[in-house]
Amino acid sequence: MVGYDDAETFLARLLELLPVGSAADVRLRASEFGTMRFANGHIHQPHLERLTELSLRVAIDRRLATVTTFDLSRSGRKEAVRRALALARVAPEEPKFPGFPGGGSRPPVVPYSAATARATPEEQGRWAARLIDGARSSVEDGRVAGVAHIGETWLAVANTAGRSVRTRRSIAAARVLVERPSQDPPPSGWSEAAHFDLRRLDPEALGREAGETLARQAPEPLAPDRYRVLLSGSATATLLSELGHLGFGARGAEEGWSALTRRWGRRVAPEGFTLVDDARSPLSLPQGIDQEGLSKRRTVLIDDGIATGPVLDLVTAARLGRRPTGHAWPPEAPWGELGATPQNMIVRPGSARSLEELIRETRRGVLVNRFHYVRTVDPARAILTGMTRDGTYRIERGEVVAPVRNLRFTESILTALAGAELWGRELRCYANSDERGAVSVTAPALLTRAFRFTSATVF
């Protein structure tokens, strides 16, 4: 098994297997994780993984092809090289391929927690149990479900132009749902958070927080309509994550279907709203390099309300005549539909001191704790649809007055963003995937004046 410390040497030897004069880049990706999944109050799916994957991309006369393998033996590596060359020989030419980047500077050192990366399965199990206990402490007859995801990924990238870099990323992510099955239909509450350092998350507090968002009374029906909406940090992060794909993705910008195609340099959010992608920030889940071995650059996406531009990988940057920003996904990512996308979005803190202050500022509206199954209806207009779940409340005269049945929204995130009135100082990091390439969004609760609900459900 190749480890982090051997990775650069391993990749250098692999590049030596290529014919003289070849151009290629090669990645070694590893995940060493525990995922303690729980439901009905106990851990029902404990999962430990240790996977290391090699990804080789070769370029012959600007013809690109990629091969991946788990077989790191000498014969496995030779076979990967043979297949990649065979694929590239028949590939169509990519005329804008700029070549692989040269040596350059060492990648930035980013925050990393060895204690998180090395948490034992026993520690992970106990940590998950503390999440469950926290939720139960606030809802005595509560039924608790969720996940604790703890470990690390690392990435080493080398190429024939002389670049050889590596980075490691520690991740701790927790999600807790608590239901009260004694009520019909059972109300539910939700809490989640992620951090690069497990010790900075308080599992009991997260569990209690989930319980605090659970309704104490039966939800009322609320007529679908346009409402002022107070989005929790989780709900804000979900919408921004979608905007990351639809608006700031390289492919949409290049092909003209991005929701921001005609809005670069124009106002898309109120003054004071700034959104950056910053993989070096400890507020995010830090990572030093992208899958092409480029250093992650802090990229401003929305600057004081003005949309600035997409994030880019090597090829999309070349096609658009710009510099890559260090946001490449693996070249073998299925279909390459989105190209580069933001992976560490952070909202600049707002002025509201707390969620309570945001509630007080809402004369009449709806508080959304979590969204579910959000999908694109119209990419060019960034219209999304999805449901609320795990805590939806009616706000009247600055107070939460009653839980309401879950609602379906069909709304453009650009409308929601343009209508942002106030957002919180407190930021929280949310990891929207447990996969090896986890995307994080660090966001506050946000109050928007216009958000359209189009139907309701019965619970």
Place this chain on the structure above:
Amino acid sequence: MEDLLALALNAVRSSELRAVEVRIVAPARTEMLEIRNGKASALTYQENAGVGVRVRTDSTWGFATAGALDRASVRHVAHQALRAARAARAARPTPLAVTEEPSVVEGRYASAVKEDPFNVPLEEKLSLLREAEAALHSGPEVRTGSASMCAWQESKWFASSEGRSYRSTITHVGAGVCATAIAGAEVQRRSAPTSFGGNFGQAGFEFIRDLKLVEKAPGVGREEVALLSAPAPPTRRTTLVLASDQLALQVHESVGHATELDRILAMEAGFAGTSWVEPRMLGKLRYGSPLMNIVADATEPGGLGSFGFDDEGVPARRTELVREGVLVGALTSRETAARLGLPSSGATTRAEGFYRMPLIRMTNVDLLPGDRPFEELLCDVEEGVYLETNRSWSIDDKRLNFQFGTEVGRRIEHGELGGLLRNPIYSGMTPEFWGSLDALGDASTWQLWGVPNCGKGQPGQVARVGHGAPVARFRNVAVRGG
């Protein structure tokens, strides 16, 4: 390979162990090819191999995996699986029981493949994609054309300490074309044979040849350009006729997921959600119209959800889910079936690969055809819409409130198909919607579709599942433009 299976089965000796299951994959191969605007967007070959071990004690499961097949790694994974099961006890476990299942000794399964997709010359595959992609560009409005194909092949060895062992090689293929046209702020996409990569099946390259992408591509390009100037449907309740591909997704979202017993038993509550179906409703709940008959059939030839044995070593079977509109069955595993007191598992437990824990997944969940030719479905419709090919989908965490958009709609006027409609959306609640089904197309309208991107689980797993559906008619459905 038998040595490694035996090593994993016997690596851990402990009185607390009730069962050990080992899955070795060597190899799983994936080839993805995509031509986008004349260039290679994806030209990828992926291969993985490794081992996954799941253990069961009286109260917990434990799972561990590694992407290596040397003896030390296999032994380590077995020990880690037991360690995971012990770690899970930190959270007050409850008794864990499973159904008894018959032994399977050296079972064998292989997909019926006429032409191994990995043996077809790359030049030939790329030539087909190039030609199909080029044919999409019917006018300057077509900004992006894409033609893609994918092939997967997994060779798997399974053994359990309970006397089940099998070996299988499963091959899946699929392909499709998609064009994006832009005029001002209007963006339209049109696909064939359906969206999100096309259609997929358990077969060889002959399946891709039969899709006739080159012949279909010009029509796709022309239709999407026409959609740019088509009107959106007015907001109203009307008669809805769904094409087979869209109805397949409707079955997937509002019946398939809702009848997964792990969801019903709240085992997926934290992520995918639960279900509006409750255990007490089995055998009693009126799910929809008496025309509705739905089966989960893992024995169906050519289905993406077909196999010889599931990932608990249980032989594939066909299970009725809905009979004449009444819920009569669920998608089950050994654990969930035992919890409900059912005699056996429905054999629906699958993992994305050796590196993931098996979960309940749809097999081929099919809506059986009725007896009406397509023209007869339309002839009773004075005014309505015909919707085809999914564009967006969303449903709540109990699988009740749904909203689907399709790539294209057509007016139905006086029993005949009329002009195009862009960005159509329909929405509803699952039982009311299925209750409004009043006519089902006959076998000539029925088609088996492959859905290659069904997500579930943490860490995330993508399953390839099948759905057969005819054309069908629903009354009084909410329709509007997106």
